[in-house]
Amino acid sequence: MEPTTLNIPVLALRGLTVFPHMSLTFDVERRISITALERAMEADQDIFLVAQREIGVNAPGEKDLYQVGTLSHISQILRLSKNSVRCVVEGRRRARLRRLWQTEPFLQANVELMEEETPSEAFQRSPRTEALLRQTWNLVSEYAGLAGNMAEEVITTVMDCRDVGYLADYIAQNIALRYDDKQEILEEMAPFVRLRKLNGFLARECNVLSFEHEMEGKIRDQLAQSQRDQILRTQIRVLQNELGEAGDADDEIETYRQKITGLALDEDTEKHLLKEVHKLAKQPFGSAEGAVIRNYLDVCLEMPWNVTTKERVSVDAARKVLEKDHFGLEKVKERILETIAVRQMNPSAKGQIICLVGPPGVGKTSIAISVAKALNRKLARISLGGVRDEADIRGHRKTYIGSMPGRIIEAISRSGSMNPLLLLDEIDKLGSDYRGDPASALLEVLDSEQNYAFRDHFLEIPVDLSKAMFITTANTTDTIPRPLLDRMEIIQLSSYTDEEKVQIARLHLLPKQMEEHGVKKGALRMSDDVLRAIIRDYTRESGVRLLERRLAAICRKADMRLLTGNVKRITIIEKDLPKLLDCQPYPPALHTEKEEIGVVNGLAWTEAGGEILEVEVNVMEGSGKLELTGNLGDVMKESAQAALSCLRSRAAVLGIEADFYKTKDIHVHFPEGAVPKDGPSAGIAVTTAMLSALTGRRIKAGVSMTGEVTLRGRVLPIGGLKEKTMAALRNHIGTVLIPRDNMRDLEEIDQTVRAALRFVPVGTVDEVFAAALCPEADPVREEVAPHVAAFAPKSREAVNDTALRQ
Secondary structure: OOOOEEEEEEEEEOOOOOOOOOEEEEEEOOHHHHHHHHHHHHOOOEEEEEEEOOOOOOOOOHHHEOOEEEEEEEEEEEEEEOOEEEEEEEEEEEEEEEEEEEOOOOEEEEEEEOOOOOOOHHHHOOHHHHHHHHHHHHHHHHHHHHHOOOOHHHHHHHHHOOOHHHHHHHHHHHOOOOHHHHHHHHHOOOHHHHHHHHHHHHHHHHHHHHHHHHHHHHHHHHHHHHHHHHHHHHHHHHHHHHHOOOOHHHHHHHHHHHHHHHOOOOHHHHHHHHHHHHHHHHOOOOOHHHHHHHHHHHHHHHOOOOOOOOOOOOHHHHHHHHHHHOOOOHHHHHHHHHHHHHHHHOOOOOOOOEEEEOOOOOOHHHHHHHHHHHHOOOEEEEEOOOOOOOHHHHOOOOOOOOOOOOHHHHHHHHHOOOOOEEEEEOHHHOOOEOOEOHHHHHHHHOOOOOHHHEEOOOOOOEEOOOOOEEEEEEOOOOOOOHHHHHOOEEEEOOOOOHHHHHHHHHHHHHHHHHHHOOOOOOOEEEOHHHHHHHHHHHOOOOOOHHHHHHHHHHHHHHHHHHHHOOOOOEEEOHHHHHHHHOOOOOOOOOOOOOOEOOEEEEEEEEOOEEEEEEEEEEEEEOOOOEEEEOOEOHHHHHHHHHHHHHHHHOHHHHOOOOOHHHHEEEEEEOOOOOOOEOOOOOHHHHHHHHHHHHHOOOEOOOEEEOOEEOOOOEEEOOOOHHHHHHHHHHOOOOEEEEEHHHHHHHHHOOHHHHHHOEEEEEOEHHHHHHHHEOOOOOOOOOOOOOHHHOOOOOOHHHOOOOOEEO
16 A cells, blocks of 8 residues: 655654654744644644654754654644743654655654554464563553552553553653653554563663662661761760760860960961861761861871971081992082082072982982981982872862872971971873873972962962972983973983992992891902902993892892801802802893994983994895884984985995995894884994995994984084993993084093093094994904903004094
């Protein structure tokens, strides 16, 4: 049979669904909906009611409406106001929206009437239908008992009805279901399936209502218990007053008042705290707000207001402490002593904020501890590594659950003094996220012009931090925000030399480990040569942490021998080290004493100090490709491109084939590909390695280099020279090529390093090639030095006489 199509007005419903054979009353306020009703009343009073997909859409289009709605008849219209109409409609039949062809001034659409399935008499009386009806009746009865507001006539109609299709529509119209669930019932044409879906929705609603009742019961019981407890406590308080027995609450309030007045605080702070005490006195016993106020007052009273330690400002005393606790670091000690001298000359001067920057394990934290000991100040250490929340610095508002003051206030309270030494460790590892930027919060803390009235979010009263001394530590300044870095005075701590490590191990580390492991002073002997072997072969670090762990391992082995053997004294020699340390020594550097083609020792700076960065270049027949591998950053890739262009421009002078960039493939590789590498200072190393590979000339043994190269062949200065030269010394390299403009930085390098290395200043790549490449007539050396001399640098006599000795 041909489907029936109608062209009638459309009313878009928001959050409502009308079912066939059901009456519904609702209010209409949108202009297009009121106009649609008026147009329908002018015709045969029929209108198509369809639900919107999104309630918030004010001017719906066809995509905003569901496809299935109800052809309804308008029974009555009552105008409530100028822009509001109440109407009563009766659903007639299901209909499908074919095309919404008009949206102004009202919605008009072509709709197709849908034929509903009519179940047979046998199906209506089948056991399956009976079981579904009984399930529906049970669910409706359970829902009515839980909801409590279902009309009696609705329940009666449900119990009397046996038409599964009508029953599903009737129940869906008269219970509180989500409108999209009702829409799903409306769109289902099969009566049996429709009622089964409704039963699923009913079961879900019953579960939700049972949970709501359970939660309401728990809340009601808790409120009743709280009210009962409050009434009983009030009665007890009244009885105590009648008996003349003062309660603990009054004593508590009076104790708070006495403590606050006894602190001799400034007027505003004392007034603020007494106001909090007055609020606490008005709180009923056991109230949540009373607990918050008590916690706040306790934190405020634990602060060491007007309590300071007597500072011992003496340069001589500080020098003795620093010399006793630390070996080396002469410039660092001198700078700290200068700061103490200024305080000795002018005790009222504002404190400077010192930032100790250096690789891990060089003694940044221990120096701060020694300064606190020398000045007789209390020390409070604050670790800032990984801190990402501004509230960690400024604290949380006291109204929040679990709120607490920030780390600065907590450190002062922990130190018990208003003039402690606050050690802010790992300031370069601060983070930031949506909760704020802790580095920005530190700007006020580390500014001597502002921190005299620091306000923590929890305390809400000014705290004078100008008396406190701040020392921060960092591995690098690159990750410290510039405004924060400007507030601190940077003191660089360089890597230790091997001789300094020997003395540190002899004077500090070995006695400390022997004491911790219970080894008596004369029971373990170790010569300086053994310590040098441990440092040379079993550690590769800027500081002494790994060295301390190696000494701890030897002490543990010594404990075992002293307990299990008949020996009373153990002397450690160098050949015992592999067995005692349970590890093999670090392999010798592969290219420090061999003359090779296309392999250059570059120098790199890292947060842990300097490292040797080898550059390998291979040249193959090809089409002129440049391959760069080794996990390189953009800057290093551009540096390699600049090196290749520099060589192309000098091909004739350097004896390179003029068309090598067309006929040769060049592969530049930096070993240890898992480690990211970036920076421009490998420019001359890459250029030299390329030239060596293209011409077949060998690189001199025992030579390393660092410097940036330009297209014109100039060598530009670099940073981190101190750490890079320490890396060259650790790897037993005798000659270091540095940019000429870095000669002024040699004064900052340790005397031991300057005496052990030969520095060759270079200004152009031609000078680099002359100092690094073997002459073309040199015979090829086939022999390799024995393993014993693997770490020995080239003799200084073999190096170019024009080298500069520092």
